[in-house]
Amino acid sequence: MAEALVKSDFVGGHPADAKPFLLFRRPTARTGLVAWLTTVDHKKIGMMYGLFALSFFLLGGIEALVIRTQLIVPNNHLVSAHFYSELFTMHGTTMIFLAVMPLNSAFFNLLVPLQIGARDVAFPRLNAFSLWTFVAGAVILNVGWFIKAGAPAAGWFGYAPLTSTTFTPDISADLWTVGLEVLGLSSIVASLNFITTIINLRAPGMSMMRLPVFSWMALITSFLLIMALPSIAIALMEVIFDRHFGTNFFEVSNGGQPILWQHLFWIFGHPEVYILILPAMGYISEILPTFSRKPLFGYPIVVFSGAMIGFIGFGVWSHHMFTTGMGTVASAAFALATMAIAVPTGVKIFNWIGTLWGGHLRLRTPMMFALGFLWLFMMGGFSGIMHSAAPADLQQHNSYFVVAHFHYVLIGGSTFGLFAAMHYWFPKFFGRLVDEFWGKVSFWTIFVGFNATFFPMHFLGLNGMPRRTWTYDSNMGWSGANFFATMGAYLLGLGILIYVLTLIWSFFKGRVAGPDPWDARTLEWSIPSPPPDYNFLAIPTVHARDAWWYEKHHAEETAREQTAHVAEEAAQGGIHMPDQSWYPIVSAGALLVAGLFFAVSNYPAAISAVGVMVAAVYLWSLEGPGGYHVHPEAAAGSPGSHANSPT
């Protein structure tokens, strides 16, 4: 234990003694803009991820509402066909890469260190770099709205040869490819950090099979990210080379084969689906037990099912390509694998039902969203199973049936999971409860609005309405369902507006929450709300799967251990905290400049900016992790007086 408290690369000293280091003096501000720009605190980074992601979530939502308004009546000319293409391209790209993925990153950051009993992630400065790189990628993707070329318009999966210079001569495709490369870098770096954190920074006694399910899902998601993103990164690089350096990867006249893009894209794209849904399964697995007053039913099975989903997820990509004529053997194989992946997913659903079964249910707002997730995700799963049969899929391919299916899994699944999570963990990080009445109003508005929007799309699809269609004729029989769906979309938009306004109101005026307002089970609820910079006064010793539940019922043993830990740590010099740094944001800023210059083919400027980035990274490594000590136990008076106790 004594060794466990010592950081191997610990460097002593206090920021007050920090020497000016080359370009940047080590920042020490604890409040204000500089504190946020240079922070290495996983909680602040998580909150910034959340803020940026929510903003993009609203932007993507507005894009969706314009799409629905365009489709409200037949032969509508509200927006031009090209602008419509920009809208659906950016709606998909924004919602996946700039809203749901970073919202999940926000929760990885906020929760993982707290759930595993750590003071921060393994590489705090690298974590800040991931955040600012994400912001850089988001800017590159969206800068098209403000320039003559326009926003990317080749669809969120950018099928070759649509992205070639023949079909997209302007730089919108360059912004799209470069922006996604930068976002991919951000995700890979963040995932490497979280893999290391979850495997290596667990508190004493926190064995892998005691890890909270959300942290397990974060681990599996991180592995999926590092294994899936390279495929699209190389595919995007091939497009970039085709566009900028005249290669022939997708140039049919010189032997290129556009079908390769589809394979490479979906080898990433299908695991990506699980990257979006596995964290939501994690939130649900934390929320359902808490509000059912029961431990999670079949914990190991839930964990292994998650791993199984991640594993099989790499072998089903071609079910997005049944119509390309792969041949019967390949079609049959991918259809079977797709059906097989429903098994671990179904197992999870049954485990959640098993958790609810016989529980003492408390229907608070997070629980409502969690139950909504169960229903809606199941609906999306059922239409997913229908797609897995290749002959049926040939009929449904590229129709609104597909649109209905993936919105049920991505809104009904991922987003409902996130709504539940935001409501559930809000009191932990802002110290105030979200208003219950308006929370429930937002739930019912979102629930009804969502189903009204997307349920009719099943029928639209089966009636032949193709997706990404700019407008349609009045004699197609699609008018009624489209009008209904658009009205539903307005209701859904209203619900999300209520949800966000309720969060904002609660941030200022919500009822003050104690450390453990839900009487929960995992370690994040054992510390004050909002958590102090150093998270844990004493690194906890974990004795059971529901670690905080155990502590609540073994107060004496816990107090004894914590007194010992605090004393040991004080003997080691106190709680060690990492120093803030300018270099993560500087290197990400240089990457942003490089990306923009590259997109407009100004290579000397782009290379110079990359040079600045490399220099910043080098100075970052010379700067070292640094660190200082805090002594909250001295301020608290008696060391061992349990700051973690529930009030």
Add this chain to the structure above:
Amino acid sequence: MSVAAATLDHHGDPSTATGIPNKKLLLWAFLASDCMFFGTLISTHLVYRLHPPPGNPVPTQIFNIELTSFSTFILLMSSLMMALAVNAIQRGKVRSMRSSLLVTISFGLIFLGCQVFEFNDFVFEKHVTITNSIFGSTFFTLTGTHGTHVAIGVLWLTLMYIRSFKPAAAVGGGWVGRAVLHLLVFAVAVLLAIYAVLGFAHAALATGINGTMLAAYGRSYGIAVAGTLLGMGGLRWFGREHGPVDFDAGNANDVESMGLYWHFVDIVWIVIFTAVYLLEYVYPAGPVR
């Protein structure tokens, strides 16, 4: 990386839950990811070699298989030297580690020089470019990405080599200026050396080695050769002993992580050499039979 760290067991890190140092674990995860990067590039090459369009170059007619075999051998030997460097620093022998690192760097540079020669030969002698055929597109992108990895590895090795000169009593950023100068001299010497050697190779290939050729070479490349020698002298000067350094067995983990990367890049080359070069001699490119 201080005195306290030096007493730690370099095989494990007691401060982590698994005993594996954080940096090493991160690097292993990165290598898993990098496998997928190369996997995608190699797959692209292998898919397209089965569908050559008319006029696609015949690989066996343009490869310099002897040269590539030689550079492959050199790269593999650099892995041996890397392992020796890791071993040396684990035993706390900084001077021995520096020699091994320098040989590793040189072998990496020889490999890169061979690749520069090969690319030059393909483009200017055999007229295979990245744009004029699908073979050129996949070949240059794949081997170029690998070459970039080697170059980054060489840069990393060089930075680690220079880092090993940080004085134990370093105050402020003074030694950093010295380190940057050291790196600049290193870079100039390396670039001039590659330029001079490649120039010699091209001249020798064109006319054979004789008096006229040597005289012409001296006129065109004399300054480069002199610059290289001067740079080597500079490196010798920077590398002279200065007393105790802040680099010891406590840094073994950093050197070992770098070694993992280097070995990985070498292993990837074995796969590329087999799948891109040797395969063409056993099973020539063409449509699936």
